[in-house]
Structures are given as structure tokens and as C-alpha cells.
Amino acid sequence: xxxxxxxxxxxxxxxxxxVTKIMHMVNLSLIPALFMSYYYFGFKAIFLTLVSxxxxxxTEAGIQxxxxxxxxxxxxxxxxxxxxxxxxxxxxxxxxIVMLGSFFAIAIAKQAFGGLGFNIFNPALVGRAFMLAxxxxxxxxxxxxxxxxxxxxxxxxxxxxxISSATPLNLVKTALKADPTQETVKIISDAGVSYWDLFVxxxxxxxxxxxxxALLIGVIFLMILGYVNWxxxxxxxxxxxxxxxxxxxxxxxHILAGGLALGAFYMATDMxxxxxxxxxxxxxxxxxxxxxxxxxxxxxxxxxxxxxxxLMNTVVPLINKFTVPKKFGxxxxxxx
Amino acid sequence: xKYTFKGGYHPPDGKEFSEKKSIEKMPLPKIVAxxxxxxxxxxxxxxxxxxxxxxxxxPLSEAGGFVSIPVHASISGKVKAIAxxxxxxxxxxxxxxxxSDEKDEMFEGxxxxxxxxxxxxxxxxxxxxxxxxxxxxxxxxxxHVKLSPPANKKIxxxxxxxxxxxxxxxxxxxxxxxxxxxxxxxxxxxxxxxDAPNGIIGIExxxxxxxxxxxxxxxxxxxxxxxxxxxKYPQGGEKQLIYAAIKKEVPSGxxxxxxxxxxxxxxxxxxxxxxxxxxxxxxxxxVSVTGESINDPKNVLARIGTPSSELIEFAxxxxxxxxxxxxxxxxxxxAMYEMNAPVHKGTSGILCLSKENAKVYTEQPCISCGKCVxxxxxxxxxxxxxxxxxxxxxxxxxxxxxxxxxxxxxCAYVCPSKRNLVHYFSIGQAKINEMKRDAK
Numbered sequence: 001x002x003x004x005x006x007x008x009x010x011x012x013x014x015x016x017x018x019v020t021k022i023m024h025m026v027n028l029s030l031i032p033a034l035f036m037s038y039y040y041f042g043f044k045a046i047f048l049t050l051v052s053x054x055x056x057x058x059t060e061a062g063i064q065x066x067x068x069x070x071x072x073x074x075x076x077x078x079x080x081x082x083x084x085x086x087x088x089x090x091x092x093x094x095x096x097i098v099m100l101g102s103f104f105a106i107a108i109a110k111q112a113f114g115g116l117g118f119n120i121f122n123p124a125l126v127g128r129a130f131m132l133a134x135x136x137x138x139x140x141x142x143x144x145x146x147x148x149x150x151x152x153x154x155x156x157x158x159x160x161x162x163i164s165s166a167t168p169l170n171l172v173k174t175a176l177k178a179d180p181t182q183e184t185v186k187i188i189s190d191a192g193v194s195y196w197d198l199f200v201x202x203x204x205x206x207x208x209x210x211x212x213x214a215l216l217i218g219v220i221f222l223m224i225l226g227y228v229n230w231x232x233x234x235x236x237x238x239x240x241x242x243x244x245x246x247x248x249x250x251x252x253x254h255i256l257a258g259g260l261a262l263g264a265f266y267m268a269t270d271m272x273x274x275x276x277x278x279x280x281x282x283x284x285x286x287x288x289x290x291x292x293x294x295x296x297x298x299x300x301x302x303x304x305x306x307x308x309x310x311l312m313n314t315v316v317p318l319i320n321k322f323t324v325p326k327k328f329g330x331x332x333x334x335x336x
Numbered sequence: 337x338k339y340t341f342k343g344g345y346h347p348p349d350g351k352e353f354s355e356k357k358s359i360e361k362m363p364l365p366k367i368v369a370x371x372x373x374x375x376x377x378x379x380x381x382x383x384x385x386x387x388x389x390x391x392x393x394x395p396l397s398e399a400g401g402f403v404s405i406p407v408h409a410s411i412s413g414k415v416k417a418i419a420x421x422x423x424x425x426x427x428x429x430x431x432x433x434x435x436s437d438e439k440d441e442m443f444e445g446x447x448x449x450x451x452x453x454x455x456x457x458x459x460x461x462x463x464x465x466x467x468x469x470x471x472x473x474x475x476x477x478x479x480h481v482k483l484s485p486p487a488n489k490k491i492x493x494x495x496x497x498x499x500x501x502x503x504x505x506x507x508x509x510x511x512x513x514x515x516x517x518x519x520x521x522x523x524x525x526x527x528x529x530x531d532a533p534n535g536i537i538g539i540e541x542x543x544x545x546x547x548x549x550x551x552x553x554x555x556x557x558x559x560x561x562x563x564x565x566x567x568k569y570p571q572g573g574e575k576q577l578i579y580a581a582i583k584k585e586v587p588s589g590x591x592x593x594x595x596x597x598x599x600x601x602x603x604x605x606x607x608x609x610x611x612x613x614x615x616x617x618x619x620x621x622x623v624s625v626t627g628e629s630i631n632d633p634k635n636v637l638a639r640i641g642t643p644s645s646e647l648i649e650f651a652x653x654x655x656x657x658x659x660x661x662x663x664x665x666x667x668x669x670x671a672m673y674e675m676n677a678p679v680h681k682g683t684s685g686i687l688c689l690s691k692e693n694a695k696v697y698t699e700q701p702c703i704s705c706g707k708c709v710x711x712x713x714x715x716x717x718x719x720x721x722x723x724x725x726x727x728x729x730x731x732x733x734x735x736x737x738x739x740x741x742x743x744x745x746x747c748a749y750v751c752p753s754k755r756n757l758v759h760y761f762s763i764g765q766a767k768i769n770e771m772k773r774d775a776k
Contacts, residue, residue, distance in 0.1 A: 011745030117701030
């Protein structure tokens with residue numbers, strides 16, 4: 001027999017799982033949320049997402065070429081960063097800010113650390129933090145937020161000035177500051193927003209964050225595939241509910257409003273920047289909830305999800321260190 | 337109650353190729369190469385010389401210490417050479433090469449029925465040692481040593497391992513169906529040697545025929561039970577099997593006897609019976625010759641030392657798409673360099689895999705998905721250990737349990753980044769052992 005045989009270490013068979021498959025499945029699971037953002041904010045949402053994705057992919061490919069390493073944009077991770085970054089901006093932000101944010105996310109938060117698997121922070125959130133620090137007006141001012149119903153009703157997209165409206169979180173925070181005795185439900189219903197609107201996404205907010213429902217469909221799909229550890233979203237959202245309830249705020253409002261769903265389902269569960277063990281993930285999730293609530297209630301910003309995730313990303317190595325699972329066979333030997 | 341362990345994974349098991357094939361006797365090989373060192377422990381020492389006429393079952397060597405066993409001629413003929421031959425694992429060591437006289441003559445007393453009912457524990461152990469019986473599941477630890485616990489270790493259970501969780505392999509499955517009596521007699525002999533009050537036979541649920549046969553045959557024996565184990569790799573790992581059966585953890589670095597157990601493969605039990613009752617040394621075993629890239633998958637009874645290529649030919653030869661040929665199963669078996677490597681005492685299968693199935697992947701960076709942590713049957717952090725080894729931090733890796741790792745490969749199987757975790761664990765363990773030797 002003249003055929004060469006292959007010799008390598010065991011195991012000789014491998015599962016069909018791959019990083020590429022995981023990333024593309026995550027991208028796929030974001031389609032309901034993308035659809036809802038189109039439904040409520042019009043074509044602008046799709047356009048900004050495209051700008052962000054194309055920038056992310058081109059940046060990644062360019063830097064990998066420059067670093068003389070294999071170009072791995074087909075693994076889908078840059079696309080994911082692009083989508084998530086776009087989902088974190090207001091609908092009427094100038095497109096070039098998104099482009100710079102996406103470039104920063106990939107170039108600095110991901111490739112500068114060594115690429116996929118080596119980044120400490122969630123790249124999309126670093127991109128968001130960069131945009132927030134550099135263009136605070138465009139990222140937060142009311143005139144860049146869009147009122148969703150008007151937007152869809154106009155089909156072609158309304159003019160910016162006509163429909164700008166504050167996000168529910170901002171609205172409630174401002175109102176409560178003026179008069180802490182008000183009920184949250186009343187504040188939002190006066191502005192024409194119900195819990196149902198918050199759940200389906202019929203409120204002003206970042207492109208991809210408003211629809212709890214669409215994000216929930218996506219994350220359930222991922223949980224069924226086993227790509228998302230259910231502990232992070234469940235403990236994160238559960239703890240936010242508990243903390244806000246204990247402090248006398250409206251817990252239902254706090255879990256439905258803002259970027260909590262997007263953060264808990266897609267950003268905090270990022271495999272690379274979350275702890276390895278189940279126990280570690282639970283600690284991580286409770287920490288996230290603590291910072292989120294702290295920023296929302298006491299902080300200067302109405303929203304705290306992205307900063308709390310970035311903050312908790314920094315302690316992931318520490319959490320991993322302290323949550324090493326008990327090894328098999330490390331029990332006291334039975335004395336006879 | 338579910339009999340299983342924490343972690344693990346069930347890969348597609350590929351048993352369909354050979355599970356319905358009865359054990360066939362191989363035609364006698366023209367030539368065999370019998371390695372002097374085919375067990376864990378000290379190598380045995382040759383007692384034959386070139387030119388000697390030997391008969392089947394004749395000892396070719398003597399044990400090189402307590403943890404050592406002799407090897408025996410598997411065919412009758414002439415000793416042609418004692419030379420360094422590449423074994424299935426790819427390393428070279430001394431082997432006795434016998435050319436057949438095609439008479440297949442038995443050595444004096446071999447195969448003659450013995451009345452063993454009055455044998456003492458020591459006599460049984462001596463017989464087992466003299467017959468060269470070693471664990472047939474793959475690790476090849478001398479069986480008489482397992483059956484000689486220190487006086488302070490009371491053995492409560494002998495657990496027979498009929499799990500065969502390695503995909504593809506069906507040798508134990510067939511043996512349990514075709515030769516249940518010798519297995520059960522072997523179990524009784526082992527229980528007698530260590531004065532164990534209980535016997536357990538553990539079989540994975542995906543072998544209903546074997547479970548039925550063993551249940552029927554043991555129904556009249558009070559202290560022997562058959563347990564059905566969940567189908568999950570590595571259910572047949574010694575520590576996993578013990579945990580599944582009696583819910584005790586073998587301490588790290590310890591042995592099954594530390595929790596009052598001796599585990600033995602079903603094939604080994606049968607070999608124990610042969611050694612004691614038939615005075616038949618360990619010179620042949622059942623081997624599954626299977627895989628998608630072999631024409632006619634079979635379970636064969638092969639003589640030790642038969643070149644693997646003859647088993648492959650007997651099973652119809654390889655298909656065009658053959659990519660890897662393994663000694664053992666796909667999870668823990670060794671990829672062979674050449675097809676002539678001889679069958680040894682631990683060869684449970686010769687596996688021919690296609691490129692599609694046994695593809696060698698390019699490693700991608702770890703994305704910390706934690707899949708390896710979820711499946712590790714020893715509850716280790718495979719990714720952390722691997723990265724530490726890769727960067728030369730061996731002590732750190734050892735602290736994380738590198739030396740506990742049994743290299744079952746479950747982590748590498750599920751890894752989406754296709755990282756060669758076991759490759760690094762082997763390097764790491766070798767390095768630690770080297771450092772410990774140097775420190776002495």
C-alpha cells in the first residue's frame with residue numbers, strides 16, 4: 001500500500017460545531033430585531049446597520065492583511081460586531097459617526113488585542129462608549145431619537161425635527177427627579193407609551209434595542225442551539241427586577257425599557273468576554289444587574305447597560321479565577 | 337435511578353457497522369511479532385533465542401518485576417528474530433518474531449480443563465500472572481496486580497466494564513453475547529481472589545442484546561447484578577463507571593481500590609477464566625475491524641502479534657477514501673503510521689476512517705464558549721490547562737489538574753474552535769513527569 005496515512009493526536013473524530021456556525025447563527029437570530037427596527041424606524045435603521053457591518057468587515061480584513069495573518073472575516077464575528085454596534089445608536093445619528101464607531105470597535109477593541117478570542121471587552125460596546133464620549137450630543141440628544149409610530153406611518157421616513165422624542169428611560173428619570181412621588185406607569189402613559197409598547201418595541205430608543213419581543217425570539221433560538229448560557233440573561237434580568245423592586249421603582253418598566261434586553265441577551269452572553277463556568281456566569285450576571293440599576297437610578301445617564309457590561313468585562317478573569325469548579329476526585333479519602 | 341456521571345457527550349456511535357457481526361476466527365498468520373512490553377509496568381525479559389521452536393501458548397518471556405507479565409507464542413513455529421519493531425503507538429521496542437510452521441500445535445497443558453474449584457486466591461493470582469493477562473479495555477494494566485490490594489484496602493465490589501463507550505467498537509458487545517459464561521466465571525474468580533462480596537456488570541443502554549444475555553445468565557446469582565448505564569462517552573472510563581455504579585469518587589491520583597473497587601474489562605474477565613480454568617495464556621483476543629472505510633466490517637478473534645494489515649485484508653480491505661487507520665476507538669485510539677503494526681493485548685479495534693469523518697482541522701482561537709468545561713468528566717477547565725501548557729506554564733497547568741486528565745478527548749471533540757486539546761495535555765503530562773524525574 002503506497003497511500004500515506006494521517007497521524008495525529010486523539011480524538012480522531014470531531015463534532016460539527018464551529019466558530020463560524022455559531023457566529024452566523026447569532027447573526028441570523030438578530031433578524032427579527034432588525035426587522036422590528038425597520039418596522040418602527042424605517043429604512044434608516046437598515047442603512048446604519050449596513051454601514052456598520054461593512055465598516056467592521058472591511059476594517060477587520062484590512063488589519064488582518066496588514067498584520068499578515070489569515071483573513072477571517074468569513075467567520076461572521078465582524079459582522080456580528082457591526083450589527084450589535086448599529087443596534088446601539090439612535091436612529092437619526094449621522095452615518096459617519098457609526099462608521100467611525102465600527103472602525104474603532106474592530107481596530108482597537110478587537111484587533112489591537114489580537115483578534116477573535118483575545119479581546120477583553122465586548123467590541124461593539126467599546127465602539128458605543130467611544131461614540132458616546134466623542135459625540136455625546138449625537139448619541140443622546142432628543143433630536144436624534146425617533147418616535148417610532150410616526151416613522152412607520154410616514155413610510156418613507158419622517159423629517160428629523162417633526163418626530164424627535166425622548167426615550168422612556170430619559171422621560172421617567174427626568175420626571176422622577178422633578179417629583180419622586182409620581183408613578184412610572186402614569187409618566188409613560190401620559191407620553192402615550194404602555195408596557196405593551198415597550199415589549200414590542202413601539203418606543204423611541206436605539207435601533208435594535210427597543211423590541212424586547214424580537215430579541216427574546218432570537219435568544220430563545222440561540223438557547224435551543226446551546227449557544228447562549230441561559231443563566232446570564234435570566235439572572236441579569238431577574239436581578240434587575242429584584243433590585244429595582246426592592247428600591248421602590250417600577251421593576252416591569254425597568255426590565256422592558258432601554259437596552260437591557262439587547263445587553264442581557266446579546267452583549268453579556270458574548271462567549272469571549274463572559275466567564276467560563278456556570279457559577280461564574282451567575283456572579284457576572286448579578287454584578288451586571290447591580291451596576292445597571294446603580295447607573296440608572298443614581299448615575300448621570302438614564303441608561304446603564306452598556307457601561308455595566310464593560311465594567312463587568314474587566315472582572316471576568318478574576319471571576320474565572322475564583323470560580324474554578326471542584327475537580328472530580330478531590331474529596332477527602334474515605335478513612336477505613 | 338439513572339446510572340451515569342456528570343459531563344460527557346454522546347458522539348455518533350458508528351456501532352451499526354459491526355454490532356450484528358458474529359466473532360469470526362482469523363486464518364492463522366504466517367508471521368507474528370510479539371512485543372515484550374505490551375502492558376503497563378516493567379518490560380518482560382525474553383527467554384527464547386533465535387532459532388528456537390515454539391508452540392502455541394509457550395511463554396516467550398518472563399515477568400520483569402511484580403508489575404510485569406510475560407508474553408506467549410500465539411502460533412507454533414520458529415523464532416526468526418528478536419528485533420525492534422514499530423508498535424501500534426508508533427514507538428519501537430523489542431519483539432519476538434515467529435514464523436509459522438502452520439501446524440498450530442499447542443504447548444504442553446495449554447487448553448486442558450482444570451478443576452479450579454479448590455484453588456486458593458494466591459493460586460488463582462499466580463495463574464493469571466503466568467498467563468500474561470492485562471486489562472483488555474486499552475490501558476493494559478497487569479490484572480494480577482489489580483487483584484493484589486494491600487491488606488488495609490477492603491474490596492467491596494468487582495465491577496466488570498462492558499460499557500464500550502468508544503464509538504465503532506463492538507468487540508466487548510459481541511463477546512458478552514457469544515461467551516457470557518466465561519465472563520461470569522471470570523468475574524466469580526476475581527471476586528474470590530480479593531474476597532469481594534459483590535459483582536456488578538456495567539453495560540451501556542445501547543447494547544440491549546448484551547444486557548439481556550448477561551441479565552439472564554446472572555439472574556440466579558445473588559451477589560452479581562447487571563446495571564444499564566446511560567449512553568454517554570466516556571461512561572466506560574474507570575472513574576466514571578465507578579461513580580455511575582456506586583456514586584463514589586476515586587480520589588485524585590488514587591486507584592479504584594481506594595474506594596473499595598476493582599474494575600476490569602469483560603474481555604479480561606474472560607481471559608481470567610481461560611487462564612485459570614483452561615490453562616490458556618493470553619495469546620488471542622477479539623478485535624473489531626470496522627469503520628466506514630473498510631469493505632466488510634467484522635469482529636474477529638485474532639492472535640496477538642498478527643499484523644494489522646492481515647486483519648484489514650480479512651475484512652475485505654480498505655476503501656479508496658481511507659484517511660486514518662487507528663488502533664483502538666476514534667476517541668482514544670492511536671493513529672498508526674503503518675498498517676503492519678501488530679495486534680497487542682489492548683487492541684480492541686482496528687478502525688479505518690474516511691477523510692470526511694477524521695478530518696484534521698486548523699486550530700482557531702479559543703472563544704471561551706465553555707463547552708469543554710461542560711463536558712469534562714473530571715470537572716477540569718480544559719481550555720485553561722491547554723493555554724497554560726501551550727505557553728510553557730506547566731506548574732500552573734498541573735495546579736489546574738493536568739495530571740488528573742485521562743485524555744478521553746471529549747473536550748476536543750466538542751470544541752468549536754477545533755483546538756487540539758489532548759495533544760497539549762500529552763505534552764504537558766510528559767513535561768511534568770520529566771520534571772518530576774529530574775527533581776529526584
